Amino acid sequence: MSCHEAHQRAAKPVCSVCNNRRPQFERNRKKEFSYAELCAATQGFSPKNYISEGGFGSVYKGELSGQKIAVKQHTYANQKGEKEFKSEVDVLSKAMHENVVRLLGSCSEGINRLLVYEYVCNASLDQHLSQHSRTLLDWPDRVKVADGAAKGLLYLHENNIIHRDLTTNNILLTHDYNALLGDFGLARTVIEDSSYSTECVGNTGYMAPEYAEFGKVSIKTDVYSFGVVLLQLITGMRAIDKRLGARSLVEWAKPLLKERNYAHLIDERIIISHDVRQLFWMVRIAEKCLSRDPQRRLNMIQVVDALTDIVEGRAVRKFSRISLNQICEKNINTEQ
Incomplete structure (x- = not known):
């Protein structure tokens, strides 16, 4: 398979309805985002971009460099919260499969702990x-x-x-x-x-x-x-x-x-x-x-x-x- 063919296959939309395409990145390659970047991407974590409340924080949709994303504001109140945050980063940075949500990166700035995922378009x-x-x-x-x-x-x-x-x-x-x-x-x-x-x-x-x-x-x-x-x-x-x-x-x-x-x-x-x-x-x-x-x-x-x-x-x-x-x-x- 040529590089072009591989790229075409990788770029195939994951959803035919909204034409969402999976972001491409290398295994174990974690991007560190700034809090300002993610704040801008979610319009200041606007209520209109709110998606859900998970076990470890609130999730908001956003857009970064033309790519739809989901940003989880991780609950970070103690050592246990930090452990769960690191666990999610470590596990997902190694996971690349069509049936596993992709982690694009994270933000550890001050007391802020955020995870950036690909956006999955049709709820849970x-x-x-x-x-x-x-x-x-x-x-x-x-x-x-x-x-x-x-x-x-x-x-x-x-x-x-x-x-x-x-x-x-x-x-x-x-x-x-x-x-x-x-x-x-x-x-x-x-x-x-x-x-x-x-x-x-x-x-x-x-x-x-x-x-x-x-x-x-x-x-x-x-x-x-x-x-x-x-x-x-x-x-x-x-x-x-x-x-x-x-x-x-x-x-x-x-x-x-x-x-x-x-x-x-x-x-x-x-x-x-x-x-x-x-x-x-x-x-x-x-x-x-x-x-x-x-x-x-x-x-x-x-x-x-x-x-x-x-x-x-x-x-x-x-x-x-x-x-x-x-x-x-x-x-x-x-x-x-």
Whole structure:
């Protein structure tokens, strides 16, 4: 491939609707921005440019040298805040993948700690799954989002990075529903196949049992969180949803999964658009990610392979002779 062809491929828009192009930069090349530059880029962190409030600070959109950017004002009140800031810079400066948000640089000036990301144009998965969303995320797009997010997480795990805070809020979407993982304030680089103990932080609805109870972290804690995300794509509910009372989404879904009562899991908004055979396999993947025993959970290679089977139709063909109604019955033989 020539340099010109490589550049053309790299410059392909990440979103066909708004024609957003990914910024090009070298791996491990971090740019240091001045506070004045970022203040100007966001029009003084104007409320009209406000995007969201993350776990570690507010995020604003802006424009710098013609490039759309997102600027996170990192909460920096103590030593712990500084640690999270450095963690996000260190992890993301090494990450270059189509399903991971790119870090363009940072600002450490006085008490200010800011991170500069590429701008992802179509909000978070959480906003699209909300009951108040103006747009319906139909079944094919949910499958696409699951596939992209899984590939992003696999990339992190192959590079010995644990995200530790995988939620629908931290999965950002383009208008083409390409998924990009973001918000790496809790991410850590670890020795391959290792685990460690730490203070329990993050969203309780996504926490693996061993993390919530003992503070034990490994790549399998991310897998559990991904299983929760899959349940959300299937049900349209939040990990902690007021419609479920005191129960988390996982607590509510476990009896239905055990009884193979998959029909009661389906988000009523996708009744028309969903493919019931694809849904069956998606539920099975989620169930295997949510095993209480970390050793019994899938790894992300297996998850990506299974989702690819769904996307490319191989999983569906395995059930070509089974009626749609049978797949949703309680007593389906899952080994057929």
